[in-house]
Amino acid sequence: MSELLKTVLGRPVPALINGRQAIPFAGVGARRPQGNRAPQIINTCADYPADGDKRVGSLREALERCGFTDGMTISTHHHFRNGDLVANQVFDIAAEMGLRDLMWLPSASFPCHEPQVAHMESGVIHHIEGSMNGPLGAYCSRGAMAGLGVLRSHGGRWQAIQDGEVPIDIAVIAAPTADFFGNATGDRGPSACGLLGFALADSLYARHVIVVTDNLVPFPCLPWQIQGNNVDCVVEVERVGDPEKIVSGTTRVTKSPDRLLIAEHAARFVRDAGILREGFSFQAGAGGTALAFGIYLKEMMKEAGVKAGFVRGGSNQYLVEMLEEGLTPVILDGQTFDLEGVRSMRENAGHQNTSPFTSYNYHGKGCFASMLDVVILGATEVDTSFNANVVTHTDGRLLHGIGGWQNCLAAKCTILAVPSFRNRIPVVLDEVTTLCGPGELIDVVATERGVCINPRRRDLVDAMAGSRVPLLDIHDLKREVERICGGAPARPAFGEQVVAAIQWVDGTTIDSVRAT
Amino acid sequence: MGKDTQNALEAEEFPHGAGRRGPRVRSDCWVGIEPADSGGLSIELESTVEVYYGNSLREQIAVGCALFGLEHGRVRVEDGGAYPFVFMARLESALRSVWPDSCARWLPETVRAITETPGERDRFRRSRLYLPGNEAKYFLNAALHGPDAVILDLEDSVAPAAKGDARILVRNALRTVDFGAAERMLRINQGDLGLVDLTETVEHGVELVLIPKVESADEVERVDDHIRSITEREVYLMPIIESARGIVNAAAIAKASPRNVALTIGLEDYTADLGVPRTEAGGESLHARNVIVNAARAAGLQAIDSVYSDVVDEQGLAASVREARALGFEGKGCIHPRQVSIVHAALAPEPAQVERACAIVVAFQEAQQAGLGVVSLGSKMIDPPVVKRAQQTVAMAVATGQLAQDWDA
Numbered sequence: 001m002s003e004l005l006k007t008v009l010g011r012p013v014p015a016l017i018n019g020r021q022a023i024p025f026a027g028v029g030a031r032r033p034q035g036n037r038a039p040q041i042i043n044t045c046a047d048y049p050a051d052g053d054k055r056v057g058s059l060r061e062a063l064e065r066c067g068f069t070d071g072m073t074i075s076t077h078h079h080f081r082n083g084d085l086v087a088n089q090v091f092d093i094a095a096e097m098g099l100r101d102l103m104w105l106p107s108a109s110f111p112c113h114e115p116q117v118a119h120m121e122s123g124v125i126h127h128i129e130g131s132m133n134g135p136l137g138a139y140c141s142r143g144a145m146a147g148l149g150v151l152r153s154h155g156g157r158w159q160a161i162q163d164g165e166v167p168i169d170i171a172v173i174a175a176p177t178a179d180f181f182g183n184a185t186g187d188r189g190p191s192a193c194g195l196l197g198f199a200l201a202d203s204l205y206a207r208h209v210i211v212v213t214d215n216l217v218p219f220p221c222l223p224w225q226i227q228g229n230n231v232d233c234v235v236e237v238e239r240v241g242d243p244e245k246i247v248s249g250t251t252r253v254t255k256s257p258d259r260l261l262i263a264e265h266a267a268r269f270v271r272d273a274g275i276l277r278e279g280f281s282f283q284a285g286a287g288g289t290a291l292a293f294g295i296y297l298k299e300m301m302k303e304a305g306v307k308a309g310f311v312r313g314g315s316n317q318y319l320v321e322m323l324e325e326g327l328t329p330v331i332l333d334g335q336t337f338d339l340e341g342v343r344s345m346r347e348n349a350g351h352q353n354t355s356p357f358t359s360y361n362y363h364g365k366g367c368f369a370s371m372l373d374v375v376i377l378g379a380t381e382v383d384t385s386f387n388a389n390v391v392t393h394t395d396g397r398l399l400h401g402i403g404g405w406q407n408c409l410a411a412k413c414t415i416l417a418v419p420s421f422r423n424r425i426p427v428v429l430d431e432v433t434t435l436c437g438p439g440e441l442i443d444v445v446a447t448e449r450g451v452c453i454n455p456r457r458r459d460l461v462d463a464m465a466g467s468r469v470p471l472l473d474i475h476d477l478k479r480e481v482e483r484i485c486g487g488a489p490a491r492p493a494f495g496e497q498v499v500a501a502i503q504w505v506d507g508t509t510i511d512s513v514r515a516t
Numbered sequence: 517m518g519k520d521t522q523n524a525l526e527a528e529e530f531p532h533g534a535g536r537r538g539p540r541v542r543s544d545c546w547v548g549i550e551p552a553d554s555g556g557l558s559i560e561l562e563s564t565v566e567v568y569y570g571n572s573l574r575e576q577i578a579v580g581c582a583l584f585g586l587e588h589g590r591v592r593v594e595d596g597g598a599y600p601f602v603f604m605a606r607l608e609s610a611l612r613s614v615w616p617d618s619c620a621r622w623l624p625e626t627v628r629a630i631t632e633t634p635g636e637r638d639r640f641r642r643s644r645l646y647l648p649g650n651e652a653k654y655f656l657n658a659a660l661h662g663p664d665a666v667i668l669d670l671e672d673s674v675a676p677a678a679k680g681d682a683r684i685l686v687r688n689a690l691r692t693v694d695f696g697a698a699e700r701m702l703r704i705n706q707g708d709l710g711l712v713d714l715t716e717t718v719e720h721g722v723e724l725v726l727i728p729k730v731e732s733a734d735e736v737e738r739v740d741d742h743i744r745s746i747t748e749r750e751v752y753l754m755p756i757i758e759s760a761r762g763i764v765n766a767a768a769i770a771k772a773s774p775r776n777v778a779l780t781i782g783l784e785d786y787t788a789d790l791g792v793p794r795t796e797a798g799g800e801s802l803h804a805r806n807v808i809v810n811a812a813r814a815a816g817l818q819a820i821d822s823v824y825s826d827v828v829d830e831q832g833l834a835a836s837v838r839e840a841r842a843l844g845f846e847g848k849g850c851i852h853p854r855q856v857s858i859v860h861a862a863l864a865p866e867p868a869q870v871e872r873a874c875a876i877v878v879a880f881q882e883a884q885q886a887g888l889g890v891v892s893l894g895s896k897m898i899d900p901p902v903v904k905r906a907q908q909t910v911a912m913a914v915a916t917g918q919l920a921q922d923w924d925a
Contacts (some may be wrong), residue, residue: 257658257853395567423542423597424565449662468917484656486600489568 004498004512007388008505011435013509018103018147020165025510028440033363033507038164038205049305052181052219054234059086060093060257061213062233063170066208068094071101071126072169075206077199078108079186079335080173084243086174086212086237088112091119099124099226103147105166106130107157107198110244110400120145129166130157131391131401132500139395140499143515149398149500151391153406154334155360155367156503161201162508163363163507171202171209171238173226174240178213182231183224186336187346191241194315194336194345195306196225202413203230214240225353248252251316251338253295254288257490258419258448263292265469266417266446271300273460275413275427277375283312284376286337289417291359292317293376299325307347312359312372314350316342323350332368334359334404360407370410377405380414381432386439387430387455394425396433396516398500404507409441413460420447420481426489428478433491434509437504438474445474452477492516530592534609534681537594543653544599551589557581566810566871576603584611584620600624601688602652609681618824622866624692626721634723635699635749637777639665640912641818641847643859644701645738648673649682657687659696660852662860667701670713671728679709682717690720690741699723702753703738711742719747724777728784731762733772740773751775754820758782759789763804780849781808786827796832798839802839811843818884830858837862864916865909875900878924 007025015022023031026105048054061355063092074094087106092115094102104116111134119125120139134141152160153346160166175184175193186196191214202228204208211226212235220230230468243371254260266289270276282297284290301307307326313319313333317340322328330350334343344351359368369375380400381389390405391396408414409420418440420428429443441461445452450470453460464471480489495515520524530548545563561578563570598606601624608622618905645663647654647735649670658666668689702717703726704710714725727739736755743751754773757766763786768910771780783801787794794800805821812819821840824833837848837859863883865873874894881902883891889897913919 050600257661260854261657261660424599448657484599486569486572489565490571492567507899 006301007508007510007511009106009435009438010152011511012513014148014345014498014501017150017509018129023508025438025504027509028438029074029260029504030328031508033159033163035163035457037162038167040205041207042138048232052228054182054228054231056233056235059172059210059235059237060096062091062210062235063090063172065233066210067279068097068170070099070101071103072099073103073105073166075105075168075171075202076107077173077196077202078106078110079193079196079198080241080246082110082112083191083242084110084112084174085239085241088115090172091116091124094420095119095122095124101126104130105168106158107154108403109133109136110408111135124292125385125404128175131403132398133400137498141413141513141516143495143497145499148330148498149411149513150503151398151500152278152503153360153400153402153505154404155362155369155407156200156357156402156505156507157355158361159363159505160503161205162361163181164346165507168202168206169208169241171206172299173199173211173228173231174207175211175213176240177215177217178211178226178234179217179219179223179228180234181219181222182209182211182226182228182234183219183221183227184228184231185221185223186212186225187342191239191243192247193241193245194340194342195333195353197334197353199226200355200357203227208232210235212237212240214238219442247258247336251286251318251340252288253291254475256288259289261448262417262419262446263289264296265294265295265448265470266415266444266449266467267300267450268467269446270297270374270413270414271304272469273293273413273463276300276304276306278306279309281304281308281310281312281371282376283372283411284314285378285433286316290376291316291318292418293417294322298322298327312368312375313337313341313342314499317341320348320351321477323348326378332359338493351479353383356404356407360404360505362407363507367406367407367410368471370409370412374415375408375409375411376415376417379418379427379437381427382416382418382442382445383429383439384478386442386445386474387432387435388437388442389434389441390436392434393482394429394489396514398513402436402502406437409437412434414441415444416442417444417446420449420477424476424485426446426481426485428474428481430488434513438510447477449477451479464478528592530590532610534613535598535606536596541594541596543597543599543602545593545595545603547606548592549586549589549610551586551614551616553671554588556588557586558590560590561595564597565595569722576600577607577788580604580607580622583622584618584774586611586614586616598656601692602685605652605688605768606681607724610682612684613897623720624688626691626877626924627694629750630691630719630721633699634752637752638818640915641699641778641820643848643850643856644820645698645850645853645856646673646703646823649686650674652685652689655693655761656851659698662854663698663850663853663856664847665699665701665724666695667726669703669704671703671705673747674725678703683713685719687717690717690722697879701726703728703756710739714739714742715746718743718751719749719891722734722751724752724754726754726756726780728756729762730769731757731759732765733768736769736776740775741773752777754778754780754782756780757804758785758809760786763807764809764888766807767814770811770817776815778820778847779808779812779815780820781805781824783823803839804862805843805845813844817844820847821845823851824855825851827852827855833858835860852900853862860916863912864918865882865913867918869909870913870918873906873913874919874923877910880906881924
């Protein structure tokens with residue numbers, strides 16, 4: 001059992017995370033990261049074919065050429081979401097080769113990655129550093145993983161790779177379209193997913209890079225989102241992903257009247273607080289409530305005769321409509337959620353693909369997240385200090401990754417759009433089970449019962465004077481939720497064992513998850 | 517527990533049971549009881565909220581069983597996160613199935629005191645939101661959508677086998693769910709079943725009773741008498757006319773009870789009675805709706821229109837409400853919460869109407885202050901009914917946000 005340290009918010013975090021010294025969270029903006037970028041080995045053209053043809057016969061051959069061996073760190077990206085067919089294959093090959101103790105560094109995992117559980121049980125995979133949900137989350141939550149789970153935001157993952165905190169031995173980049181030199185794009189091909197931004201850091205910093213594609217085009221692949229000059233080998237396979245599970249055909253807006261009400265409260269808040277004005281910017285996620293928020297906001301923009309300066313995606317058909325109707329000149333897109341988003345990225349000059357470097361990285365010369373006027377996010381829990389949880393269920397089980405959630409808290413106004421309870425489980429609590437975002441960065445909690453403004457944001461409280469949006473003190477909301485649910489929920493009994501560490505955007509550790 | 521065992525248990529029949537059962541049930545539960553003569557009480561609890569509320573659920577089971585005197589046998593609870601008032605209703609329902617003659621009732625605390633008098637007779641009834649009486653999950657947030665009234669429905673939305681369960685659930689909801697400013701309406705069943713509905717629920721805060729499929733005045737009188745036999749409280753009535761015979765007797769029905777405050781029509785049943793399809797244009801029911809408006813106005817009641825059944829077609833709903841208003845209706849039934857704001861918007865007065873109403877109300881206030889008996893605006897005298905109408909228009913404009921609360925300050 002490793003020693004535990006305390007963060008400035010009193011949360012216990014392990015002193016050692018998979019052999020690295022952890023730095024406990026010291027407060028927002030307290031840590032100023034220093035040092036140099038991760039060192040890069042210099043390669044030479046002498047080792048690569050002069051005709052540019054880097055194709056090899058199979059994924060196994062490519063991995064072997066990259067020196068695939070015990071204890072390596074292997075990265076993959078999650079742009080194919082639940083339709084990914086490549087990440088599992090890499091570890092199946094490792095098992096065939098008899099390798100052990102690998103570390104998997106996905107940019108996110110999905111239920112389709114359940115087979116990795118067997119690879120962890122057999123020792124092929126030592127542990128995972130990345131989001132864990134579904135069967136992987138359950139496996140980690142019960143303390144079965146050999147190493148600690150490390151959950152990072154999208155920006156935090158870029159930072160960890162860039163800073164050399166996690167050196168990647170081999171990055172395997174599944175690409176919807178590529179040429180033999182390794183130039184690759186996500187916006188076309190049978191497995192089109194829009195963009196490949198989550199693989200960009202891997203392509204720049206990994207010791208070896210393999211591009212795997214099911215749509216090889218003659219050189220040069222245009223546009224290229226991944227530069228072939230960073231790529232060691234190219235592998236052609238029959239299929240890299242299951243298109244139906246990569247992007248949805250159409251995005252579904254919630255039909256739940258209560259969730260629509262949450263979205264409406266959030267949108268009316270944005271309007272009445274004066275955030276909705278000419279040239280403003282916003283970001284909303286892909287969940288049903290966030291989509292509905294976008295639809296309400298669009299109507300309000302039309303009513304007020306206001307256009308956005310830019311919007312941030314996750315793009316979907318609704319953002320594309322706003323772009324094509326001239327309500328915004330630009331979508332800065334981090335991942336594409338439906339076929340309309342993919343089409344628009346190909347066709348519209350104002351639909352720009354981005355990466356965690358441009359949007360989220362805290363160890364850099366600025367990023368887009370802090371430039372946004374307002375962002376709408378979800379959460380599993382929020383407490384009366386406005387701290388929020390996005391990774392665990394109230395019973396302590398891991399069920400979500402952090403995604404861009406922590407990074408987005410840098411926006412000028414952060415709104416959590418959440419129900420105040422779900423099936424008798426309170427969402428508004430005295431204290432969150434896992435603290436992923438400090439309350440000082442969370443400005444507003446929009447629920448079906450009304451909107452709670454963080455008292456730190458006196459300006460927002462003042463701006464809402466005279467609004468017809470129901471405003472609530474978060475303590476009153478918590479009392480009402482407890483009246484409905486039958487008292488404060490009992491807290492789960494946790495084991496001693498720490499199973500995962502939650503990193504903050506500056507590279508410190510903000511909380512830990514214990515075995516349930 | 518393995519999946520197979522679980523399925524076997526789920527399929528296990530109990531001699532007495534109540535509630536909703538199955539792996540997909542959320543915000544509700546099922547209670548099974550098998551009484552025995554000896555051996556003590558064995559309690560089996562499976563709950564999605566075991567971690568948080570397992571202990572309090574076990575305590576509640578003990579309290580409920582003690583209340584009915586169940587000392588021996590098995591109690592099995594399969595819970596998908598039922599709220600306390602729902603859980604209590606299901607347990608009571610199962611226990612009463614063991615002892616049908618028991619007078620024991622397990623009442624949750626009231627959210628606010630049940631008042632002797634309901635709201636005003638002629639309050640707004642622009643929207644009334646139907647809530648299926650055995651679907652607890654829709655109750656808790658219903659008022660948040662801002663309907664003028666909620667209808668806890670024991671009639672068509674409740675399966676015959678579930679009437680008893682629903683009655684107890686509705687009673688608990690009336691006591692403990694915060695319906696906010698919404699008028700608490702209850703739709704009872706026809707005939708004797710409807711009287712049983714009233715016995716169980718009416719004392720617990722019902723403000724208005726909808727009587728379904730009324731064809732003659734004596735049906736209204738019967739309900740009126742039964743309410744009087746239970747409680748001194750004022751409870752309003754809204755007869756629903758749903759047949760050709762009912763339309764013929766509309767005037768008598770409207771005048772049947774001093775408790776009557778509104779009259780409404782059920783178009784699905786009415787068109788079925790005529791043997792014609794219900795159309796979007798509604799030509800087949802125009803006569804009946806005119807009769808309802810006339811009968812209502814003649815008796816000093818509000819005329820309230822039927823529901824619009826296509827929940828997706830928002831424009832169709834808005835058009836239907838505007839047409840109803842033009843015929844003289846003051847409200848519409850809603851079968852989905854998202855219909856409420858559309859109904860209110862479509863019934864909102866025109867800006868010019870609001871402006872004129874404000875002028876009349878101001879003139880009235882000035883006349884009052886000056887001690888004048890006659891209200892005049894410019895060179896015109898304003899009759900009292902016009903003043904009343906203007907006051908209602910202003911109140912509605914305030915309610916919809918068209919006017920500020922302190923518009924006359």
